[in-house]
Amino acid sequence: MNGRERFLAACRNQPVDATPVWLMRQAGRYLPEYRELRKKHPILELATTPDLAVEVALQPLRRFDLDASILFADIVLPLRAMGSDVDLVDSIGPVVAQPIRTEAHVDALSPVRSRNDLSFVMEAVRNLKGELRGERALIGFSGAPFTLASYLIEGKPSREFIEAKRFMHEQPDAWHRLMAKLADVVTDYLQEQVRAGADAVQLFDSWAGHLSPADYASHVAPYTQRILRDLRSTGVPRIHFATPTSGLLPQLAKLDCEVQGLDWRIDLDAARKQVPTPVQGNLDPAILASSATATAAATHGILAANAGRAGHIFNLGHGVLPETPPENVALLVKTVHEASRTVAKVAA
Amino acid sequence: MNGRERFLAACRNQPVDATPVWLMRQAGRYLPEYRELRKKHPILELATTPDLAVEVALQPLRRFDLDASILFADIVLPLRAMGSDVDLVDSIGPVVAQPIRTEAHVDALSPVRSRNDLSFVMEAVRNLKGELRGERALIGFSGAPFTLASYLIEGKPSREFIEAKRFMHEQPDAWHRLMAKLADVVTDYLQEQVRAGADAVQLFDSWAGHLSPADYASHVAPYTQRILRDLRSTGVPRIHFATPTSGLLPQLAKLDCEVQGLDWRIDLDAARKQVPTPVQGNLDPAILASSATATAAATHGILAANAGRAGHIFNLGHGVLPETPPENVALLVKTVHEASRTVAKVAA
Numbered sequence: 001m002n003g004r005e006r007f008l009a010a011c012r013n014q015p016v017d018a019t020p021v022w023l024m025r026q027a028g029r030y031l032p033e034y035r036e037l038r039k040k041h042p043i044l045e046l047a048t049t050p051d052l053a054v055e056v057a058l059q060p061l062r063r064f065d066l067d068a069s070i071l072f073a074d075i076v077l078p079l080r081a082m083g084s085d086v087d088l089v090d091s092i093g094p095v096v097a098q099p100i101r102t103e104a105h106v107d108a109l110s111p112v113r114s115r116n117d118l119s120f121v122m123e124a125v126r127n128l129k130g131e132l133r134g135e136r137a138l139i140g141f142s143g144a145p146f147t148l149a150s151y152l153i154e155g156k157p158s159r160e161f162i163e164a165k166r167f168m169h170e171q172p173d174a175w176h177r178l179m180a181k182l183a184d185v186v187t188d189y190l191q192e193q194v195r196a197g198a199d200a201v202q203l204f205d206s207w208a209g210h211l212s213p214a215d216y217a218s219h220v221a222p223y224t225q226r227i228l229r230d231l232r233s234t235g236v237p238r239i240h241f242a243t244p245t246s247g248l249l250p251q252l253a254k255l256d257c258e259v260q261g262l263d264w265r266i267d268l269d270a271a272r273k274q275v276p277t278p279v280q281g282n283l284d285p286a287i288l289a290s291s292a293t294a295t296a297a298a299t300h301g302i303l304a305a306n307a308g309r310a311g312h313i314f315n316l317g318h319g320v321l322p323e324t325p326p327e328n329v330a331l332l333v334k335t336v337h338e339a340s341r342t343v344a345k346v347a348a
Numbered sequence: 349m350n351g352r353e354r355f356l357a358a359c360r361n362q363p364v365d366a367t368p369v370w371l372m373r374q375a376g377r378y379l380p381e382y383r384e385l386r387k388k389h390p391i392l393e394l395a396t397t398p399d400l401a402v403e404v405a406l407q408p409l410r411r412f413d414l415d416a417s418i419l420f421a422d423i424v425l426p427l428r429a430m431g432s433d434v435d436l437v438d439s440i441g442p443v444v445a446q447p448i449r450t451e452a453h454v455d456a457l458s459p460v461r462s463r464n465d466l467s468f469v470m471e472a473v474r475n476l477k478g479e480l481r482g483e484r485a486l487i488g489f490s491g492a493p494f495t496l497a498s499y500l501i502e503g504k505p506s507r508e509f510i511e512a513k514r515f516m517h518e519q520p521d522a523w524h525r526l527m528a529k530l531a532d533v534v535t536d537y538l539q540e541q542v543r544a545g546a547d548a549v550q551l552f553d554s555w556a557g558h559l560s561p562a563d564y565a566s567h568v569a570p571y572t573q574r575i576l577r578d579l580r581s582t583g584v585p586r587i588h589f590a591t592p593t594s595g596l597l598p599q600l601a602k603l604d605c606e607v608q609g610l611d612w613r614i615d616l617d618a619a620r621k622q623v624p625t626p627v628q629g630n631l632d633p634a635i636l637a638s639s640a641t642a643t644a645a646a647t648h649g650i651l652a653a654n655a656g657r658a659g660h661i662f663n664l665g666h667g668v669l670p671e672t673p674p675e676n677v678a679l680l681v682k683t684v685h686e687a688s689r690t691v692a693k694v695a696a
Binding site for chain 1: 508509510511513514516517518557558559560561562563592594595596598612613614615618632633634635637638639641642645646649669671
């Protein structure tokens with residue numbers, strides 16, 4: 001099996017010759033060649049220039065035997081297409097000059113036709129697809145409505161989401177209009193990525209786990225579910241990822257998707273008993289950044305917890321940290337493939 | 349029942365006339381009178397001067413009908429007694445000039461006899477006890493070894509704990525020596541607080557939920573368990589608190605304590621089905637900070653999830669945020685008492 005076949009089989013809960021592995025943020029600051037490019041280009045230039053976006057996405061594939069590639073983009077791109085003045089500020093992250101605080105602000109956001117308004121993303125998908133020659137899977141992605149809404153409302157990265165939660169509860173009509181609008185944009189954006197060649201799509205709801213289960217159920221899950229359902233007809237595997245979500249698993253287990261992402265704060269076996277779909281995860285990214293010895297041990301631990309079951313895509317529990325030594329990533333990828341091949345042979 | 353009786357009965361899983369309520373960080377920056385004091389005194393001066401520490405602890409009790417008071421101290425105090433040069437830096441938090449990175453650094457930490465070395469804390473406990481006149485419970489507290497170790501090793505507040513995890517895995521002997529040393533200090537510190545009059549003790553392992561369940565089991569839980577066991581003979585309720593811990597609950601359920609703290613990322617009913625002891629929690633502090641309407645609704649939701657069971661102490665899922673309007677706290681305390689009294693009457 002090549003990487004693409006291995007990854008897609010695992011998404012479909014089918015047998016594999018070895019556990020497929022890719023890493024969230026596998027393209028990024030931990031790679032010297034990425035830092036070199038960043039000296040010449042701001043992130044948004046990398047993300048909006050197809051040739052550069054493809055180059056960045058390919059960088060980790062030249063170093064590591066990863067089974068999948070992920071589109072290099074930024075979750076703010078659809079927000080900018082909606083007319084938000086969000087910018088990426090170094091060492092802060094997404095900053096919105098005029099945060100959304102009223103229903104009028106919500107109404108001022110434009111609908112988006114990704115084919116036209118985000119055509120540079122689709123060109124990057126098409127070109128990356130060509131470069132991969134069917135040997136590695138190509139994953140498209142988008143931020144999910146809650147994570148996008150929280151950036152728009154907070155105006156900058158937040159740890160507490162006080163403004164987003166205030167908006168949610170004190171202006172519920174405006175909240176639901178915003179979420180519906182974002183759901184439409186995200187659905188169209190991901191459908192278009194599939195038309196451009198994505199083999200799978202991942203919906204990142206990075207901060208959803210900072211909501212109480214009650215708030216998630218009433219104000220977020222319906223929009224995530226609507227997007228996932230509308231993507232079913234694309235035929236490609238749909239991966240959902242959020243963190244920290246151990247307390248949300250009973251709800252996440254009901255989402256209409258092929259794969260559920262797990263962070264590192266839950267035992268893989270315990271999670272698989274709660275989630276019916278294949279899972280993706282769940283190495284602690286700080287372990288990968290901190291120690292080769294601990295990376296190897298934790299990788300074996302996760303494979304042992306999965307115990308040879310089908311439907312496991314190895315990944316981190318969140319993105320690669322900038323402090324990560326590339327040699328630890330090489331060790332991780334090698335360990336996943338070799339150790340799981342041994343398990344597959346024993347099982348056969 | 350007065351507040352002290354109500355709080356202690358709930359800790360013991362006994363019937364109460366209303367659900368007791370107190371809030372982590374109920375003394376602090378959200379109160380104008382605290383901010384006034386802070387203009388004149390650095391935090392460490394407040395925490396190490398018994399009269400000032402008592403004044404700060406009493407401030408929220410003058411405003412709100414809270415059932416318990418918590419010692420005003422800082423988790424770095426025992427670290428300073430051990431000889432660490434940790435300081436509290438405004439808008440950063442604890443900063444250590446010489447972070448612990450070697451076994452020699454661990455060996456250089458002094459043992460502590462809290463009765464002598466932290467006598468100002470014990471004086472604050474005794475004086476606060478007198479002020480409370482048996483009407484409200486007095487909770488003593490300490491940071492737990494993992495949280496203390498992570499400050500010592502990282503040298504400053506961290507979100508990723510890369511250095512702490514590296515030390516844990518690459519210098520396991522030094523790690524275990526450090527944790528054993530911290531466990532000794534914490535045990536003595538809490539025993540001494542009980543001798544000075546604390547009605548209960550809370551062990552805060554604020555960041556333990558950022559560990560994988562495997563790392564928590566092998567490198568942290570044994571020390572937490574040892575402290576809790578050694579405190580059993582004090583006879584006072586022992587509360588354990590960490591966050592985010594939904595994925596650790598199967599392990600936390602085995603800790604030798606009377607009360608398990610819950611953050612807001614799990615449904616109270618789901619948590620009670622996993623944890624055999626009484627529980628404390630679990631309102632989202634960002635909801636309290638963001639909206640009175642949402643605070644009232646979420647409070648009713650949590651009481652409904654508890655469904656009149658004994659053994660519930662109402663609290664936030666983490667500390668009061670500085671942005672919190674004091675009037676929201678007043679509303680919360682009133683709502684908890686009134687709504688739970690109604691439930692208690694219906695049940696009777």
